Amino acid sequence: MDNNNETFTQDLSGEEHNGAVFGMQLFMREQCPMPDKELMTSVMQKHLGAVLNYSYDDGFAGFSALEYKTRFNGKEIPPSLLITKCCEAKPETIDAFTRSQMWSCPDHDRVLSECRYQVVATDLLGAALSASDRADMLMNFLEALVELYPTCEAVYFMTSGKMFMAEDIRSHNIPRESRFIYFAVNVRFFKIQDTDDMLVDSIGMSTLHLPDLQYHFHSLDPNPIVNHAYNMLSYIFENDCPIKSGDTIDGIDNGEMTMDVQWGCHYEESMVQPKREVIDICAGRFASGDREY
Template sequence: MDQQEQVFEQDFKKEARPGGPFLMQLLFREPAQLPDKERMCSVMTRRLGPVECFWHDEKGAGFAAQNYHSQFKDGAVPPQLMITSCSSFCGADFDAFQKSQMWDCMEDRDRIFAECQYQVIATDLLAAGLSAKERAQMDMDFMEALVELYPACEAVYFQASGKLFPIARIRGHQIPSEARFVYFAVNARFFHIQGTGDMLVDTVGMGTLFLPDVQYHFHGMDPNWVVNHAYHMASYLLDNDNPIQDGDTIDGMKDGKMNRAIQWECRYEEALVQPVREVIDVCMGPYASGNRGQGEEV
C-alpha cells in the first residue's frame, strides 16, 4: 500500500444508510447487449440456485432468487436481483478522494476510467431481511453470474465500498466462498492526518449488511499491519454476526501478527472520515492517537 500525499477536505454531507442496496457497476469499452432470457436464467440458476425471471426487455432484467427468503412483517419474500440495460459511464465523475482509495486498481484505474464509456448496473432489492451471511453469499454469487454473462466486462466498481477491480482479478480469484464479500465489497482505507504524525485506517462497505465498519486512529505502527487487522475484524464481524459490545476487547497485533496477549478496546463512535456512520473504534493501546492509549509499547 503506497501512502498518499494528497490533501482532502472533510465532507460529511453524505450519510451512509445501513442496509442500503448492494450496487455493482460493470464497465465496458463498447456497448454491452443484454444476454437473452434463456442464457441469463441458465447462468443465474447455476450460480444462485433456482431463480424466476419476472422481467426481461430492452430496459433490463429482474430475477427472484428463490433459494433466499427475506423476512418482513408480511411474511417471507425472495429477494430480487436487478440488471439494467447498458448506459453511458463517465470516469471523470470520480473525484480525487474516491480514486485515492482504489488500492486494488491503482495501476489500471486511470486507463479503465479513460477507456470504459459504458456500464451495466446491477443491484439487489428486498434483501434487507436476509441474514448478513446469506446476503453476502447471494450478492457474491450474483457477481460471479454477471462476470460470466458479460465476457466483455473490463472492470467492476462496488459503489458502497468504492472498490474497483479489473475483471481478471475477479475471474481468476481463488478466494474462499465465505471470504468473498469482505475481499471484494469491503474497502480498508488509509489516511494521514494533516499536520500530525497520526494515521487513520477505516473500512467502508459493511453497512450494506447492517454491520458496523471499523476504525483505527493511531501512530507508530505500520499501516499495512493495521489494514490487515481491519480486514480480519470485518471478517470476524460477518462470520459471527457482530458480537462486539461497547467496551469489549479484541486481540491486538505485535510484529504484524495477531496476538492474544495484547488486547485493544472497542467503542462505538461516529466515523472520523466520511461518510457519516457509526463505527467500531479500535483503541490500539500505546499506538492510539487522541490521548486514548494506555500502557507501554510492546
C-alpha cells in the first residue's frame, strides 16, 4: 500500500456502491503518530475478539479479523481491517451537496475547517460476509478506532456522507444490532426545485448488499417520512430484506405508522446520485411522479 493515504482515500470515495468498499475518515486537529503496535493489537482484540496483526509500519497497519470468516477462491479466510498513518486531510473534497445532508453533525463545517489531518480505515474482503456479520465487524472496528485515536474529533463515513462527533460514538448506548443503521446509513432530504415535491432517500445500505429506500412525495411533513425510513431500514436489515416489487407496507396517517394505510413498493434506480438500487415507496395520494403501484 502507498505510504501516502491520499490515493487510498480517493479510491474509497469513488462512486462504487455495490458493497465492495466501506471507508471511514477520522478527522483530527493535529497530526498524530501511529499508535504502538501492542496497544493497537490489544484494543482491536478488546472490540473484535481474536485478531492477527500481519502488517505494521509507518504507512499502515493491517489486522485479520479472525472471528469473521469469508470464502475467497474456495478457501475460508478472515477479512482484513486496514488503518493508514495520519496524513494531511483534504476536507474541501467533501462538497456542499454532501455537507448539506450531515444532519447528525450540525458542527460539520467547523470540524472540516479546523481538523486538517486524517486517518483512513477500511475493510478488505468484508463484502463476502453476511449483512449482519459485516455490520457487526465494522461497528466494532469503529469503536476500536475512536479508542485508539483519542484526539479524533469526528468520523466521516465515506459511503454514506454521514458524520458523527467522535465523542458521540465513544459515549453511545445504541443497541448492538442498531449501530450500523444509526452511524453508517444516512437518510437525506431534498426539496425539488420549482415544485411542491420532496424526496427522502437513504444511502449506505449497499455496503451490506441491501437496497436503499426512496420516497418521492408532496403535502406531507418530511419528519415522519424520515422516521418511517429508519424503521424500514431496520426491518430490512434484521430480516434480510424480504420486500419484493409489488409488496405493500404500512404507511403514515397523521404522522404515525398505521396498518390502515398501505404504501406500494417497487425496485428501481435511484433518482438522486449516486445511482444505486432502491426500493421506491409510493406514498399513496401523496406520491409524486407517475406511479401505478
